[in-house]
Structure formats: structure tokens, C-alpha cells
Amino acid sequence: MSRLQITFDALKQQQRKALIPFITAGDPAQKMTVPLMHGLVTAGADVIELGVPFSDPMADGPVIQRASERALKQGMTLRGVLNMVAEFRQQNTRTPVVLMGYGNPIEAMGWSEFAQRCEEVGVDGVLTVDFPPEESHDAFEHLQRHHIAPIFLLAPTTNEARIKQVAKLARGYVYYVSLKGVTGSGSIDLSAIEEKMPQLRKHIQLPIGVGFGIRDAATAKAVAKLCDGVVVGSRIVQEVETSNEQNVVANVSKLVSELRQAIDN
Amino acid sequence: MTYNFPDISGHFGQFGGSYMAETLVPAVEELTAQYLRFKDDAEFKAELAYELKHYVGRPSPIYHAKRLSEHLGGAQIYLKREDLNHTGAHKINSAMGQALLAKRMGKKRVIAETGAGMHGVATATVAARFGMECIVYMGAEDIVRQAPNVFRMKLLGATVVPVESGSKTLKDACNEAIRDWVTNVESTFYIFGTAAGPHPYPMMVRDFQCVIGNEAKVQMPEMIGRQPDAVIACVGGGSNAIGLFNPYIEIPEVQIIGVEAGGYGIASGKHAAPLTANAKVGVLHGNRVNLMQDENGQIIETHSISAGLDYPGVGPEHCLLKEIGRAQYVAINDDEAIAAFDALCRFEGIIPALESSHALAHAIKIAPTLAKEKVLLVNLSGRGDKDMNTVAKLKGITL
Structure with a gap:
């Protein structure tokens, strides 16, 4: 059984919801990423989404754009991100890690080598924002061969036919983008999520995580009631941005603990 | 085929x-x-x-740049005058x-x-x-x-x-x-x-721009009794070029030449010429194309004197035309484009856009090597009024 499945099964048994924080690898500094990952787990993260920085992050708002720019300035590369996961796995073999980013850095490395390396270092899932299922055939084949879960986004604009298609291809969990917009924008519409969820559940057996627009503990708590997992990205990256190397792990951990408590209570 | x-x-x-x-x-x-x-x-x-017809002012004329051609002493240069459209470009x-x-x-x-x-x-x-x-x-x-x-x-x-x-x-x-x-x-x-x-943008934008080539296919026989020997256009994303090229794909005798922005020169690395430089295929802005990128798949910063050509990718149909050998792609450097800009101003009384000056510069480069009967049709995709500041600055003049 995969780490993602074990994690979500266990949560279901405990009647708890997953907390899935996102950080950008290499932000604020390469040496801080692995300590931050451990900090996230200690503070209560169930799954870690690790952002692979890209020069042109078209689906991201200003907060994650700036994080990508900081990371690239530090010389962060996809190979470097994979090495970070290997280092993380020396101490943690339990927490699933999902790489999230854009297709071109993977294309440049080659899907075959990338998928193989993912398996070697202990990556569990890959989410490529700009590769919809229609353009992912090659990517799939390689990911499947190496037991890496392809994670897909669904959006408020996704129609039923596409939900079915994604349901067939997705593994691990499905990430529902709760609003029309880039990461970190707007405010979440809880009633719209509640309305969409039955349509998603009808076709999707996998756990459903919801993200985009979750900025505080109260919202995280409300969203958690509607789905299986809460993804928090820009708010955490913002915490990284306003911290320094000395206090970043403590500050981010404090924020994630608050989110954890809100979701569990 | x-x-x-x-x-x-x-x-x-x-x-x-x-x-x-x-x-x-x-x-x-x-x-x-x-x-x-x-x-x-x-x-x-x-x-x-x-x-x-009534708002844009089509069809745009084709003009024989006689003085410039005579000066060069080789092939005849004809211009498809997209610069005369309402708003001054294609x-x-x-x-x-x-x-x-x-x-x-x-x-x-x-x-x-x-x-x-x-x-x-x-x-x-x-x-x-x-x-x-x-x-x-x-x-x-x-x-x-x-x-x-x-x-x-x-x-x-x-x-x-x-x-x-x-x-x-x-x-x-x-x-x-x-x-x-x-x-x-x-x-x-x-x-x-x-x-x-x-998709559908590369197809849709091409279809709308094909009015350029479809008009030219009618106009050239009217003017000279035949189609040109080559059609030449500048390529950033490549919409003016594909609009001229696509209707000519089916006429194999017509050579197709796309001109990319060579910036400071291909060897300098500071350019915007992914096809000429054989840039690796990648994915950006919704399509898979030849793309200027580093070895880690990050998009690199491009350089061209012309803002309209200053782009790391290129339309997918140009990538295909290059791959199947139906079109040829070359690069023109900043200084060559400026020289062509000056030449058209002085010899023909037409101020071209810096983008279009790249296409013109390649025609100026090859015309002297060709016989006087040869005809090069250059897409003059836009007028140069917008470039006054850039050109003045280059010449050390404050407006």
C-alpha cells in the first residue's frame, strides 16, 4: 500500500481530516527546506506538498511567485528538490510528499528519469499544474511504472465529463481548487464547495482535498467539515516570507499547529 | 503530402x-x-x-520597393503593407x-x-x-x-x-x-x-491572419504575373508570418523564410531566436514549442531591440514548418534591423516597425546575391511610429 493510502486510511479510521501544507522548496534558503518539512510534520501535517519553483508560475498569485523567485535565485533545481526529499526520508519514512509545480522542468529532465528518481528518493505523488489529463499520457506511463501517484486538480468550472475522466486517472487524492483564480487570491465560498461536493463524490472514490483561499484556522476548520483534507499554501509561504532563517521553522510550526487544532476540534 | x-x-x-x-x-x-x-x-x-474592408481598410496594398531594390542591385523587394491597416499593424x-x-x-x-x-x-x-x-x-x-x-x-x-x-x-x-x-x-x-x-489559439489566430497571404496570392499575379520566389516575415510568436506563410505552403516553388530576433547575436546567448538556435522543445503558455530555457527547464530571459519579438517561445506551426523543412528560419541582429529601418526610411519614405525591420533586413541581406528577376515578398507587418523613442535613444537623441 502506498504512503498516501496508508495516511488517508488511518485518518478515516480516526475520523480526522488531513492537513496538507505547501511550501516552496529552496525558500527562504535551500538549507532550510528539510528542517521546515520536519517542522511541518511535528506541527501536525499529514501530507507535505513541496513546490518545485518555476520561472513562469502562471497559476500562482504574487506570494508564491515571489517564493519561486527567491528559490530560483538560490539556485534551486528539480534535481535539488529530489535530493531534499531523499534527505527528508533519512528521518521520516511515514509522511507522504507530493511534488507540485509546472511541467517544463520535468520535461527538461525527462519523465522517465524523473519518475525513477521520484521512486528512489521517496516521492509519493506529482501534481503538474499545467498538464491536464489530455496531455499527460507519457507522464502517466512513467509515473505509474514507478508507483508515483498522479495528483489532479479539479475546479469549480470542471464539468461532469471531466470529473469522470480525472476519477479514472487520479491516484492518491484529488485536489479541488475551491475558487476561480490564482493561488492566494480571493476568499473562499463555503456554500459553493458544499454544493459541488456531491457531484465530485459521485465519481471520485479517492479522498478529496480542498485548497486555494484558506487563510486562517476558522476557514480551515469550516472547509475540513466538507471534505477529506485541507490544503494551505499561500498563507504558509507568506509566513516564510516574513520570517528569517532563525525563526522560520518556529513561526511556520506555530501556524500549522493552530490549523491542526482548528481542524481537529 | x-x-x-x-x-x-x-x-x-x-x-x-x-x-x-x-x-x-x-x-x-x-x-x-x-x-x-x-x-x-x-x-x-x-x-x-x-x-x-470598411474599418481596417483591407485589402492592404503590395508595394514594389523599387529604389531600395535598385540600390541593392539584385532581387526585387515587394512589401505587403500591413502597416497601412487601421492601428498600424497586422x-x-x-x-x-x-x-x-x-x-x-x-x-x-x-x-x-x-x-x-x-x-x-x-x-x-x-x-x-x-x-x-x-x-x-x-x-x-x-x-x-x-x-x-x-x-x-x-x-x-x-x-x-x-x-x-x-x-x-x-x-x-x-x-x-x-x-x-x-x-x-x-x-x-x-x-x-x-x-x-x-488550442484553439494557434489555429484561430492563424486563420484570421491568413487574410494577409490570401490577399497576396491574388495581388502578386496581378502585379507581376506570378507568385513571388520567396515570402519573408518576422517571427516572435509568429502571427504575421503564419498569416502570410500558411496560404503559400501548398505552392512548393515559393520559398518560406521566417526571421527571428538575433538580438546581440546567436553566439551571445542574448537573443529571441528559439528556432534558429535550435532551442529544446518544452511547454510554456499552453503549448509545446521550441523554447529558450536553461538545462533545468527554467525559461531564460531573452533580448531583442524589438519588444514585439522579445519572447522565448514561438508558435507551434512554425516549429512544425521548420521540422518538416517547408520553411527556413534565420536570425537578424539588432544592428542589422536598425540598418534596414534606416534604409526603408531613406529609400522609400516608409518608417517600418522594428519587428518588421528584421524581415526587411534579411531581404536586404539576400537580395544582392540573387538575380534581378527574383522577387522577394516581405511582410511589412507594422509601422514604426511607436519606435521613435527606442530609435532616437539608440542614436543618442533626446526627443
Whole structure:
């Protein structure tokens, strides 16, 4: 059984919801990423989404754009991100890690080598924002061969036919983008999520995580009631941005603990 | 071989496709369906033809640049005068077509990215013409380079949003327009400027721009009794070029030459010529194309004196035409483009856009090596009024 499945099964048994924080690898500094990952787990993260920085992050708002720019300035590369996961796995073999980013850095490395390396270092899932299922055939084949879960986004604009298609291809969990917009924008519409969820559940057996627009503990708590997992990205990256190397792990951990408590209570 | 691209899913061989975030996938699918529904619709075609004739001023003439040709002492240079269109460039051909489609789709808000500002001006123009709200994204560096066009867009009622991220040029404006579209997908039509991006844009923009080549195919035999020996156009994303080239693909005797921006020279690495430099294939802005990138797949900053060509990718159909050998792609450096700009001003009384000056520069380069009977048709895709500041600065003059 995969780490993602074990994690979500266990949560279901405990009647708890997953907390899935996102950080950008290499932000604020390469040496801080692995300590931050451990900090996230200690503070209560169930799954870690690790952002692979890209020069042109078209689906991201200003907060994650700036994080990508900081990371690239530090010389962060996809190979470097994979090495970070290997280092993380020396101490943690339990927490699933999902790489999230854009297709071109993977294309440049080659899907075959990338998928193989993912398996070697202990990556569990890959989410490529700009590769919809229609353009992912090659990517799939390689990911499947190496037991890496392809994670897909669904959006408020996704129609039923596409939900079915994604349901067939997705593994691990499905990430529902709760609003029309880039990461970190707007405010979440809880009633719209509640309305969409039955349509998603009808076709999707996998756990459903919801993200985009979750900025505080109260919202995280409300969203958690509607789905299986809460993804928090820009708010955490913002915490990284306003911290320094000395206090970043403590500050981010404090924020994630608050989110954890809100979701569990 | 019959040339029939793209396929139903928007692929030009290995190139093109539709690489978009999930939120936008239904929007591009809807756009494809609506475009396919209206493109052969008699009423749509009649309205577009009417607007192109009475508002844009088509057909654009072809002009024999006799003095310049005589000076060069070789092949005859003919110019397809897209610079004489309303708004001063070829961009209006496609902006008009897309606006008419937006109108039929009930979209009241249009957005656009722009580099040199010509597509922004064209979009602001059609938005004013049809009473639509218009937002134009433009790199902060380009706003400085192309100040007159920024003012024009504002006069036409558009909001110009400066883009401060990345290299602050066309690709970043494109990123920001995509972000707007994700956010406002239901109310907004994205009037894309070039024959690139996710399907159906490379096909749709090409189809609207093919008016250039279709006219030329009729005009050249009227003028000289035959088709030209070569058609030449500048290539950034490549919309003016594909509009001229595509109708000529089926005539194998006509050589097709695309001219990319060589910047400081291919060897310098500071250019915007992915095809000439054999850039690796990658994915950006919704399509798979030759793309200027580093070994880690990060997009690298490009350089060209011309803001309209300053882009790391290129339309997928050009990638295919190069791969199958039907078209040839070359690069012209900044200084060669400026020399061509000067030459056209002095010999013909025509001030060309810096983008178009690249195409002209290649014609000037090869004309002397060819016989006097040979005919080169250059797409003069835009006029140079917008480039006064850039050229003056290069010459050390303060306006």
C-alpha cells in the first residue's frame, strides 16, 4: 500500500481530516527546506506538498511567485528538490510528499528519469499544474511504472465529463481548487464547495482535498467539515516570507499547529 | 503530402496542444467549440469581411520597393503593407475576428497581453468599437520602451496594467493575462495576440491572419504575373508570418523564410531566436514549442531591440514548418534591423516597425546575391511610429 493510502486510511479510521501544507522548496534558503518539512510534520501535517519553483508560475498569485523567485535565485533545481526529499526520508519514512509545480522542468529532465528518481528518493505523488489529463499520457506511463501517484486538480468550472475522466486517472487524492483564480487570491465560498461536493463524490472514490483561499484556522476548520483534507499554501509561504532563517521553522510550526487544532476540534 | 494541421486536439505534429490549469480547460474547450461553430458561419464571415474592408481598410496594398531594390542591385523587394491597416499593424486582423467571436459568446470584458503594444492597441480599438471593457497587460520594461502605444491604449479607454514580475516583458505580460483569465473566466474573453498558446489559439489566430497571404496570392499575379520566389516575415510568436506563410505552403516553388530576433547575436546567448538556435522543445503558455530555457527547464530571459519579438517561445506551426523543412528560419541582429529601418526610411519614405525591420533586413541581406528577376515578398507587418523613442535613444537623441 502506498504512503498516501496508508495516511488517508488511518485518518478515516480516526475520523480526522488531513492537513496538507505547501511550501516552496529552496525558500527562504535551500538549507532550510528539510528542517521546515520536519517542522511541518511535528506541527501536525499529514501530507507535505513541496513546490518545485518555476520561472513562469502562471497559476500562482504574487506570494508564491515571489517564493519561486527567491528559490530560483538560490539556485534551486528539480534535481535539488529530489535530493531534499531523499534527505527528508533519512528521518521520516511515514509522511507522504507530493511534488507540485509546472511541467517544463520535468520535461527538461525527462519523465522517465524523473519518475525513477521520484521512486528512489521517496516521492509519493506529482501534481503538474499545467498538464491536464489530455496531455499527460507519457507522464502517466512513467509515473505509474514507478508507483508515483498522479495528483489532479479539479475546479469549480470542471464539468461532469471531466470529473469522470480525472476519477479514472487520479491516484492518491484529488485536489479541488475551491475558487476561480490564482493561488492566494480571493476568499473562499463555503456554500459553493458544499454544493459541488456531491457531484465530485459521485465519481471520485479517492479522498478529496480542498485548497486555494484558506487563510486562517476558522476557514480551515469550516472547509475540513466538507471534505477529506485541507490544503494551505499561500498563507504558509507568506509566513516564510516574513520570517528569517532563525525563526522560520518556529513561526511556520506555530501556524500549522493552530490549523491542526482548528481542524481537529 | 497534404498539409492539414492542427489535428482535432490542437497538435501540429509533436507541437502545440493544450497545456492549461484545470480552471481554464473548460474555457478553452468552449472557445474551440464556439470558434468551430462560427468560423464557417455565413453571417460571421460577412460581418468580419465588412469590418476588415470598411474599418481596417483591407485589402492592404503590395508595394514594389523599387529604389531600395535598385540600390541593392539584385532581387526585387515587394512589401505587403500591413502597416497601412487601421492601428498600424497586422494585429487588428485577429483582434477583430476574436472580438466578433467574443460578441457572439456574450463576453463583455476582453483582456490582452502585449509586447510592442500593437496588439494592445488593436484590442483596445476593437473593444472601443464594440463597447467592451478592455484590460491590457504589458511588461513594465515594455511600457517604457513603447510609451506612445501606452498612451494610445489609454485614449481608447483601455486599462493598461504594468507587469513587474520576471523579465517585465511579453512573456510576463502573458503570465499575468492568464492569471486574470483564471480569475474572471466566465465574464472574460482573452484576445490572444499571436498564433501560439493553448488550442484553439494557434489555429484561430492563424486563420484570421491568413487574410494577409490570401490577399497576396491574388495581388502578386496581378502585379507581376506570378507568385513571388520567396515570402519573408518576422517571427516572435509568429502571427504575421503564419498569416502570410500558411496560404503559400501548398505552392512548393515559393520559398518560406521566417526571421527571428538575433538580438546581440546567436553566439551571445542574448537573443529571441528559439528556432534558429535550435532551442529544446518544452511547454510554456499552453503549448509545446521550441523554447529558450536553461538545462533545468527554467525559461531564460531573452533580448531583442524589438519588444514585439522579445519572447522565448514561438508558435507551434512554425516549429512544425521548420521540422518538416517547408520553411527556413534565420536570425537578424539588432544592428542589422536598425540598418534596414534606416534604409526603408531613406529609400522609400516608409518608417517600418522594428519587428518588421528584421524581415526587411534579411531581404536586404539576400537580395544582392540573387538575380534581378527574383522577387522577394516581405511582410511589412507594422509601422514604426511607436519606435521613435527606442530609435532616437539608440542614436543618442533626446526627443
